[in-house]
Amino acid sequence: MHKTILVTGATGTVGKEVAIQLSMMDEDIRVRAGVHSIIKGENLKRLPNVEVVEMDFKDQESLHAAFTHVDKVFMVTPFTNDQVQMAKTLVDEAKRQGVKHLVKLSVIHADTAPGFMLGRWHREIEKYIEDSGIPYTFLRPSSFMQNYIHYDAESIKNEGRFYHSTGNGKIGLIDVRDIAAVGVEVLLGSGHEGKAYELTGPEAISNQQAAQIIGEVTGTQVQYVDVPADAARSAMLEKKAPEWMVDAMLELESAYSEGRFSDTTDTVQQLTGRPPHSFRQFVKDHQESFE
Template identity: 50%
Template sequence: MSNTILVTGATGTVGTESIKALSNRGLTVRAGVHSLIKGDRLKQLNPDVQLVELDYDKPQTLQVALTGVNRLFLITPFTEDQVAIGQRVIDAAKQAGVQHIVRLSVAGAAVEPGIQLGRWHREVEKYLEQSGIPFTHLRPGSFMQNFVNYNADSICQEGKIYMPLGEAKVSYIDARDIAATAAQILSADTTEHHGKAYELSGPQALGIAEAAAAIGQATGQPVHYVDVPEETARQAMDKAPTWMRDAMLELYRLSKAGYTANITTTVEDITGCAPHTFEQFAQHNSHRFKAKS
């Protein structure tokens, strides 16, 4: 039996790292990409990767992408229809005879009533559990890469990180460690991870002032944390849709209440390697945070 793995959202933060982490494992790795042009750079990370167009709104592309696939890393985007997308892919995977789905979920998805971000993920998790396809849920906390994706501009231009997080601590995880964990599970020739849900975290919980200091240390340029009142943060996100703004502000309140600092040993338990520290992440990405001269 061939071992063909499809990664959805393959050009995204976790997807890109997963394509790299799945290389050199004797597997056929297929990257489901929204746009083939955007996906081309994945070949530099994994020269053997197969690129396949995958648009959640075009069911036929799902069918083609899943042909011959037996394992799936299901990453859905942060969109209003994320639950419907997840369910659509699970239905198509069942049709295609996929034998194991590793699902990228979120920390705290099983908490009830929890927060909206977790409830959306839990809905997809439950749908997957009821599909009869063997599954593994990965539930990471906030990604370290959020600082690259959302804070790099103000860091480069002003040496500042604006966040409404007060003194909250967050056990940020490096997306490379999520990818390494997923790759280990997807390439394992055992069923030991079937039916399991794993909470994933980085090795330390840190506040934004500490994250800012680590980034400043890595670039040699000071970075300061500006604690933003919730109302100001709401206004700053006025271009974002209401559902997204509300979900993010709810997450920040959860952090301020102390619920996002949990540390687990799961990454090391599964991969055998200690997860990256924030300092290592900052060093690795220092070029993304440097002021342009």
Template identity: 50%
Template sequence: MAQTILVTGATGTVGSELVKALANRGLVVRAGVHSLIKGERLKQLNPEVQLVEIEYARPESLHVALTGTDRVFMITPFSEDQVAIGKRIIDAAKQAGVQQVVKLSAAGAEAEPGIQLGRWHREMEQYLEQSGLPYTLLRPGSFMQNFLTYNGEAIRTEGKLYLPLGEAKVNYIDARDIAATAAAILSSPVAEHQGKAYFLSGPAAVGGTDVAAALSQATGRSVSYVDVPEQAAAQAMAQAPAWLRDSLLELNHISKNGHAAGLSPVVEQLTGCPARSIEQFAKDYRQQFQAAPAT
């Protein structure tokens, strides 16, 4: 009998790719979504996908989602209360007798004292480690898809990639490779990856100029990298909540200082396929980076 796997945050960047990857393996996939209407696009990926509404403020919704679930891929929202939400998911998974929890964490979460983003993830990791549940941790670098989510409009309309990173190289990873790695773990015997923490990266650390060059090549139009001074980046986020602004600025600061350039072979080791390059990412998403036609 096929195992049932719950993916929380299933409509997000990694979650939606994982739902697709798991469904293609013939597993029973339960997609945890905040809104059933938003989740409908996951059914379009595979009509066999089960949609289940999860409202973290209502613990009973977690109980329903986890009933009959064998394994969980745990994605927590990037919010001020993410640690509390993570602990709530772990408690509910333990109560439901789940066989394995695979947590999406972040590169450098184990660092001491680390940055705020890492400390949030590490607190959740430790809670999971102490829960008695079989677990595996995935610690990826920054997602390549963030160039589309956060920089896409400026790339399309101005041909500019604005980043406060100087000449730093960063180990960006394609979210599809995170999903493929997670799918490999979730379809393997639990004991094979029990207690492991895997750092994930793309195949090379690249700078803003490299990313702009890849986008230029893929789209056939000029895209240039603009190094934004850190003070200007802070001013641009002045209206954002302090927890959000400060954690992102801190992440950019350590990246600018060369602490996000390390590489890992884990994607290829666990999936059998090399991690996608920035050039491949740009080619695959080139239509989303193209300028809108003039009207």
């Protein structure tokens, strides 16, 4: 009998990569890709061993259907200010339906003092999962390399610049492909229950270094512009970003500038047997996004 693995947020950055990598595994598994909207999930239907189900984290009926006959779950909840509540609803449903292993996408340093808002939210969800009795594994990645595609590529292409408030602070950036590879190992391997894995790339780099690498790979001039936090706040609010999100982003950028996220781990290598992608490799593999 095949095992059914539900991936939530399967059209998102991490969920999609997990669904793709799981679909390529030579194992007797069925991947159930949980998508918010069937239209966005259309491409996932073409993957081998993948079925697509519509699920709205706020709609109990859709959750019940999505979790039916599921053995394991890779749980992603979105970066929203109600993600704790959404996640708790998912955990409740997983418990009701007897899920045997819940792998939760969390964030690095979720339980490390002095803490930060996003970390506290993820830790609250982690604790809820611990208390649920469902066997679990927490993946706690550092900041995604893919953020440069989603948030910075447009201004890099248009102006040859990108803007943050991270000073010279270095960040142990990770490629989402490596998070997914760890997720696949944790879902299909054994001995990962009750563990929390802090995941980073091979080295910590500053935004100045990121700019230099993007420039070298694309053969263009790319400049990182360090913006004072007040100016960054005004710019984000002007673009109609919600205040909680501005607070969360600036808190993170301040922590980055203080070097609080500059540590690296060898967990990707340990769990997958190969080194994580470097930032240079990431840019090479997505060069068209920056040109």
